[in-house]
Each structure stands twice: as structure tokens, then as C-alpha cells.
Amino acid sequence: MNANERELQSGHDIDHAKLVGGAASPLFLKSNVNLSGTSSKSQAGRLITARLREELGGASPAEWKAARQVAFRTTVLVLNTEPGMVCSMTHPDMPGGYGEFRVTSWRLNKHFSIDIQGRTTTDSLYDLVARSKPADVPASPVPVDPLGDSGVPAEPSFGISSRGLGDLIISAIGFPTLNNTTSIFAGTWKILYYDKTAAPTGRLASDVDPATTVVVVDNTSAFTVGKVYAIDREAVKVTARDTTANTTTVERAQFGSLAERHPGPKAINHLTTAMTLLRFQGSAATMGRTGTGMRWWLTPLT
Numbered sequence: 001m002n003a004n005e006r007e008l009q010s011g012h013d014i015d016h017a018k019l020v021g022g023a024a025s026p027l028f029l030k031s032n033v034n035l036s037g038t039s040s041k042s043q044a045g046r047l048i049t050a051r052l053r054e055e056l057g058g059a060s061p062a063e064w065k066a067a068r069q070v071a072f073r074t075t076v077l078v079l080n081t082e083p084g085m086v087c088s089m090t091h092p093d094m095p096g097g098y099g100e101f102r103v104t105s106w107r108l109n110k111h112f113s114i115d116i117q118g119r120t121t122t123d124s125l126y127d128l129v130a131r132s133k134p135a136d137v138p139a140s141p142v143p144v145d146p147l148g149d150s151g152v153p154a155e156p157s158f159g160i161s162s163r164g165l166g167d168l169i170i171s172a173i174g175f176p177t178l179n180n181t182t183s184i185f186a187g188t189w190k191i192l193y194y195d196k197t198a199a200p201t202g203r204l205a206s207d208v209d210p211a212t213t214v215v216v217v218d219n220t221s222a223f224t225v226g227k228v229y230a231i232d233r234e235a236v237k238v239t240a241r242d243t244t245a246n247t248t249t250v251e252r253a254q255f256g257s258l259a260e261r262h263p264g265p266k267a268i269n270h271l272t273t274a275m276t277l278l279r280f281q282g283s284a285a286t287m288g289r290t291g292t293g294m295r296w297w298l299t300p301l302t
């Protein structure tokens with residue numbers, strides 16, 4: 001397919017033109033069709049491709065050779081047949097004894113016989129991926145807003161400190177680069193903590209080195225599979241427990257903590273999770289926890 005002018009779309013089959021006029025001087029049989037109402041040249045191209053193949057009788061030399069124009073008279077049993085319908089016919093004169101055709105003419109005679117005319121159709125007439133087709137045109141990339149973000153920002157950094165009495169201060173939030181940060185106005189913090197004034201969940205029954213994953217504890221039933229616990233500064237996740245042997249299987253060094261040696265009977269504390277949203281601009285956000293002696297003072301980035 002090729003476009004001649006802004007409102008025109010044309011197409012031809014070079015193989016058929018060479019078959020009719022010869023390889024040295026292909027003969028193109030011209031025909032025009034009005035495609036007003038089509039939404040795009042792409043749609044018009046698909047329509048004229050199918051229409052061209054209908055005129056030629058197929059999409060290959062073998063199908064052109066087997067193409068036929070049919071005309072016959074039949075009875076009123078075909079009253080429900082209309083021009084445009086595709087019908088099949090079994091007859092010795094059809095190539096291979098069988099073929100399909102599209103009805104192009106229908107006439108009811110005065111003695112109630114019906115004259116039918118049609119042209120050969122094949123499935124390939126409407127298979128627009130059969131044989132060669134125009135090269136696909138890649139779509140233009142989506143324009144990027146020069147004042148907006150087009151991706152994920154770099155991982156931010158921040159400071160954390162405590163003034164005592166359970167206060168946790170998050171401050172000095174920043175990014176190593178300002179790329180893709182124009183639309184960011186807040187961040188969500190996930191804080192894991194335990195209350196030092198409460199009794200620990202349990203204790204180690206023996207020393208634990210950095211490579212140990214099966215830990216002997218004083219009371220296995222106090223631990224829950226899937227929960228996270230703190231041993232000193234290390235967070236561990238319980239994946240299994242054996243109440244008979246009083247052991248728990250753990251995943252070490254969770255949430256960026258380091259696997260360390262822990263002597264028994266070191267306390268083990270269940271880590272509670274708290275989520276808080278911190279706006280990077282505006283007044284300070286304060287999150288209070290009642291009953292645990294915990295409180296966070298979140299200092300915004302100035």
C-alpha cells in the first residue's frame with residue numbers, strides 16, 4: 001500500500017500485474033472506490049486490500065486460477081439468500097468439486113424461480129496478514145512533561161534521633177538528585193519498635209553466633225511463625241518452631257540489620273509495626289501511641 005495524496009489511498013498486486021502484462025511491462029487494471037466515512041488511511045488500506053483481492057479472485061496465483069464467476073437458476077428455497085452473503089456450492093465444474101462464492105446478484109422470476117450470480121471467495125481474501133503487508137510504523141513516544149516526573153526517584157536519605165522518653169525524631173530528609181522529585185510531597189515511614197518497660201517475649205537458652213538459624217529459646221510457644229523479633233539490634237523473622245525441642249527457625253538480619261553474636265540468656269522482644277505519613281513541607285506531624293509510652297515527633301524537611 002502507498003498513499004498518493006492526503007485524501008487518497010491506493011494499492012496494487014504486482015504479481016497479478018506481471019501475470020497479465022508480463023514481467024517486463026506489468027499491467028495494472030485501474031478501479032476507483034469511494035471510501036467516504038472511513039476513519040483513517042489505515043482503515044481505508046485494509047478495505048481496499050480486501051476489495052482488490054475480491055476482484056482478483058484470491059491472494060495467490062493458484063487461487064486466481066481457481067476463481068470462478070457463477071450463475072445458475074434455482075428454486076424458492078433460496079428466498080432467504082441475499083446479495084452479499086457467502087454461500088458454498090458442490091458441483092463438478094467447481095475446482096476440486098467444491099467452492100465458496102459471494103452472491104452479487106439475485107433475481108426473482110415470474111414463475112418463482114430465482115437467478116443467482118456470484119464471485120469466488122476464499123478465507124485469504126480477508127486475512128490481512130497473509131502474504132506481504134506494509135511495514136508497521138512505530139508509534140511516536142509519549143511526550144514527557146518537562147515540569148513533571150517521568151520515573152521513580154532515587155532512594156531518599158534521612159536522619160533519625162531520640163530526645164528520650166520515647167521520642168523519635170526523623171529529620172534532614174533529602175534525595176541525592178532532584179530527578180523525578182517535583183511531585184513528591186510526603187513519605188510513608190514503617191517503624192518497628194518494642195516497649196522496653198514491658199516483659200520480653202522470651203530469652204535465648206544458649207549462645208547464638210551470626211550463622212545460626214535454629215535458635216534454642218526458653219519457651220517456644222510464646223513465639224509466632226511469621227512475626228519479627230528483636231535480639232539486641234538485630235531483627236529476626238520466625239519461620240518455624242519446634243515446641244518439643246524448644247527451638248525456633250529464623251531468618252537473620254531483617255530490615256537492614258546485621259547478623260551478630262548474641263549470648264544467652266539475651267532477651268527477645270516482639271517488634272510492633274507502626275505506619276505514619278510525613279509531609280515534607282508544612283507543620284510538624286506528631287503521632288502518639290497510648291498505653292506503651294511511645295511517641296514520635298516527625299520533623300519535616302525545610
